[in-house]
Every structure is written in structure tokens, then in C-alpha cells.
Amino acid sequence: MNEFFPNIPEIRFEGKDSKNPLAFKYYDAKKVIMGKTMEEHLNFAMAWWHNLCANGVDMFGAGTADKSFGAIPGTMEHAKAKVDAGIEFMKKLGIKYYCFHDADICPEDPEDINETNRRLDEITDYILEKTKGTDIKCLWATCNMFSNPRFMNGAASSNSADVWCFAAAQVKKGLENAVKLGAKGYVFWGGREGYETLLNTDMKLEQENIATLFSLARDYGRKIGFTGDFYIEPKPKEPMKHQYDFDAATAIGFLRKNGLDKDFRMNIEANHATLAGHTFQHELRVCAVEDMMGSVDANMGDTLLGWDTDQFPTNVYDTTMAMYEILKAGGLRGGLNFDSKNRRPSNTPEDMFYAFISGMDAFALGLIKAAEIIEDGRIDAFVKDRYSSYSDGIGKKIRDRSITLEEAAAHAAELKKPASPGSGRQEYLETVVNNILFS
Ligand code: XUL
Numbered sequence: 001m002n003e004f005f006p007n008i009p010e011i012r013f014e015g016k017d018s019k020n021p022l023a024f025k026y027y028d029a030k031k032v033i034m035g036k037t038m039e040e041h042l043n044f045a046m047a048w049w050h051n052l053c054a055n056g057v058d059m060f061g062a063g064t065a066d067k068s069f070g071a072i073p074g075t076m077e078h079a080k081a082k083v084d085a086g087i088e089f090m091k092k093l094g095i096k097y098y099c100f101h102d103a104d105i106c107p108e109d110p111e112d113i114n115e116t117n118r119r120l121d122e123i124t125d126y127i128l129e130k131t132k133g134t135d136i137k138c139l140w141a142t143c144n145m146f147s148n149p150r151f152m153n154g155a156a157s158s159n160s161a162d163v164w165c166f167a168a169a170q171v172k173k174g175l176e177n178a179v180k181l182g183a184k185g186y187v188f189w190g191g192r193e194g195y196e197t198l199l200n201t202d203m204k205l206e207q208e209n210i211a212t213l214f215s216l217a218r219d220y221g222r223k224i225g226f227t228g229d230f231y232i233e234p235k236p237k238e239p240m241k242h243q244y245d246f247d248a249a250t251a252i253g254f255l256r257k258n259g260l261d262k263d264f265r266m267n268i269e270a271n272h273a274t275l276a277g278h279t280f281q282h283e284l285r286v287c288a289v290e291d292m293m294g295s296v297d298a299n300m301g302d303t304l305l306g307w308d309t310d311q312f313p314t315n316v317y318d319t320t321m322a323m324y325e326i327l328k329a330g331g332l333r334g335g336l337n338f339d340s341k342n343r344r345p346s347n348t349p350e351d352m353f354y355a356f357i358s359g360m361d362a363f364a365l366g367l368i369k370a371a372e373i374i375e376d377g378r379i380d381a382f383v384k385d386r387y388s389s390y391s392d393g394i395g396k397k398i399r400d401r402s403i404t405l406e407e408a409a410a411h412a413a414e415l416k417k418p419a420s421p422g423s424g425r426q427e428y429l430e431t432v433v434n435n436i437l438f439s
Pocket residue numbers: 101142187189233235269297308339
């Protein structure tokens with residue numbers, strides 16, 4: 001078989017003192033941390049779309065990277081070359097999972113959905129054949145219901161019932177592909193599910209139609225043997241001015257309202273969190289509190305830019321805080337999918353490897369440091385102590401919900417004035433984190 005990355009060896013762990021750019025400094029797959037190997041904690045995945053499809057094209061210029069893999073783009077031969085290149089890439093990095101949209105794995109037929117589905121059958125057969133005997137599996141599948149012009153007014157939120165049916169048909173096939181490839185999850189990211197102006201929008205109808213599609217997808221998925229998690233991937237805007245799955249709290253409320261919360265969880269993307277005005281850690285904490293932790297799209301944004309830059313995550317403070325939330329919530333049911341792309345000028349095959357090494361090492365180091373913060377115990381002990389007034393007496397009654405408003409008021413009257421609730425000690429706590437990070 002053709003080798004697509006002949007100059008790249010298998011990437012191995014060499015430790016933090018290594019200067020080899022094609023080696024892991026922190027990611028040591030079999031190293032055990034808090035009872036599980038790094039590999040089991042992190043479940044890294046490759047996003048088909050960024051890694052095998054995106055060539056650096058942007059609104060101002062053409063592609064800069066060659067992702068033809070020796071074939072003519074837009075052909076089934078090219079689709080198959082991407083499978084072969086992707087498997088070689090994952091094997092060289094020791095990545096066991098991939099994520100994809102239907103449109104990433106083979107070209108859509110512009111005239112006939114039946115031909116598109118035939119191509120999907122052909123390419124999923126090919127993926128199964130080529131991954132047989134390897135430990136490469138699908139983390140999650142999804143459908144691209146945002147690029148084709150038919151989705152310009154939305155997919156499940158479209159004003160057109162015919163378009164709604166096309167979205168439903170894609171989801172049906174997407175679920176069949178997910179089952180065929182043994183995917184652990186199925187993602188809904190509502191890129192066009194939102195609005196540009198309320199002047200032309202029936203928000204209630206649109207949201208009800210989205211809920212109908214989600215319910216039908218859940219029922220059909222369970223009927224054909226999909227036992228994994230459905231995920232909503234929240235994002236507040238881009239491409240739409242306003243997207244309905246604004247953030248985790250909004251999406252969870254929507255799921256509960258529509259009786260979908262037993263089958264759906266969250267797929268949290270770092271750069272989407274920041275677009276919503278939250279930190280990545282905030283979104284993960286909301287999931288932990290609501291028992292909705294699912295999977296993660298690992299990337300980072302740029303604080304000076306207001307859009308989804310999908311950069312490979314290298315900010316170790318953020319990866320540490322993310323892994324702290326994930327560890328405390330008992331881990332991810334899904335994994336860490338690098339929904340990340342190289343910067344446009346980083347356009348060589350080596351850059352594809354450097355990028356993944358940087359992201360995998362940043363999360364590995366984040367995992368190590370998060371475990372150290374938990375084992376150190378100072379942060380947890382501080383938080384526990386901060387709320388200690390609820391462990392007994394009047395506080396315990398509040399926690400048990402056995403207090404009345406009259407009783408609380410009588411307590412206040414007796415005290416006349418409460419004692420200071422105590423310092424938040426933020427700067428001290430930040431020093432604890434820095435001390436652990438840089439020791
Ligand atoms: C877009 C985005 C998508 C989803 C899958 O911002 O993150 O790629 O992850 O559709």
C-alpha cells in the first residue's frame with residue numbers, strides 16, 4: 001500500500017527533555033494516572049473534516065495545503081485515498097478514534113440523494129475493510145446539514161418541509177452508518193439551526209420541529225441497535241447570528257423540556273464555550289452538575305478574535321482545568337476529538353503531525369496536572385470548608401429543604417447581622433494552581 005507520510009516515523013513518548021519534534025513529551029499512552037491509562041482517560045480522536053479535507057481555503061484565499069493524497073478531489077478514488085491516509089496518520093500517532101460528517105467521507109451527488117447513499121455504503125464498506133484487524137474505531141458520526149444550499153434556512157428548523165425531510169433522510173442514513181461503523185456516539189451540531197432575523201422567523205415552530213427530528217432520530221437509532229450516546233454540540237453563533245443550542249445550559253433545558261435527556265448528552269467544544277462568553281471549564285462544570293458530560297471537541301480560540309478559529313489546544317492552564325472537571329465528573333463517556341485545524345501557513349504534512357503532537361501533549365500534561373491538583377487536595381478542601389455552614393444547624397435544614405421562610409427570617413432576626421461570609425481567597429487559590437503547574 002502507498003505510504004502517504006513517508007518521512008514520518010511512529011510517534012513515540014520520549015519524555016519532557018526530548019527535543020525531537022516528532023515525539024511526545026508528556027503523552028505516555030500506557031502510563032496510569034488515577035487508576036486508568038492516559039490513553040483510556042483521553043480517548044483521542046481525529047476529525048476527518050479538518051485533517052483529511054480542509055486545505056486552508058478561507059474567505060480571502062485559496063487552499064495552501066495539498067490534501068489530494070494522490071487522487072483527484074471529488075472522486076471516490078480520493079475518498080478512498082483519504083481513508084488510507086487517515087488510517088496511516090492515526091496509526092503513526094497511536095490515535096484510536098475518528099469522527100466524521102457524511103459529507104467528509106465521500107462526495108455528495110448534487111442531483112440525487114439515492115446516489116449519495118450508495119456512495120456512503122461503498123465508502124463505509126471500505127472503512128470497515130481497512131480498519132479490520134486494527135484498533136481504530138469511530139468515536140462519533142454526524143451529518144453535514146449546514147453546507148449544502150438547501151440548508152440555507154436551516155435543516156430541522158427550515159421553513160421548508162421538504163428540506164426538513166432531506167435533513168431527516170440524512171440523519172437516518174447517518175445513524176445507519178454509525179451502527180455499521182460501531183460509533184460510540186452520534187452528534188447534532190445545529191450550525192444553521194437558528195436565525196438571522198426574528199422578523200422572518202417562527203421560533204416556536206422551528207424549535208418544535210428540531211425536537212421532533214431529535215425524537216425520531218432517538219427512536220430510529222434505538223430501533224436499529226444504536227446503543228451509544230446522542231450528543232448536542234452547543235454553539236451560540238457562527239454561521240448563524242443566533243443558534244438555538246446556545247450553550248450547555250440552554251441545550252440541556254431543551255432536552256429536558258422535550259423528554260430527550262435520557263438519551264442525549266453534551267459534546268462540549270472549547271472554542272464554542274468562549275464564543276458563548278463562557279470558559280471551557282464553565283461548560284464542563286455545567287455538564288458535570290447536570291450529569292450531562294459526554295464528549296469533547298478539543299481546540300482553542302484566540303482571545304483577540306471573535307470567531308471559531310479551531311486552533312489546536314496548547315494552553316495548558318485551560319487543558320488542566322478541563323481535565324480537572326472531567327476527572328472530578330468520573331471521566332468522559334466519549335473522548336477528545338481534535339476539532340482543530342492547522343493555521344493556513346502551516347501547510348506541510350509534517351505540520352499535521354506537529355499539530356496533533358502539540359494538542360495531545362497539552363491534554364496529557366493537563367491530565368497529569370489536574371490529577372496533581374486533586375491529589376494535592378488544597379483546592380477541594382478550601383471549597384468544602386467555604387460551604388461548611390451548610391453541614392449542620394440551620395444550614396443543614398436549607399440543604400434538606402426542611403426550612404420555612406419564617407424560620408429563616410427568625411434566624412436572621414436573632415442574629416441581627418450576619419458575620420462576614422469569609423474571604424474567597426482567589427489569589428491564594430490561583431497561586432496553588434500555579435505552584436502545581438510549574439513544579
Ligand atoms: C463547527 C463544529 C462542527 C461540529 C460537527 O463549529 O464544531 O464541526 O463539531 O458538525
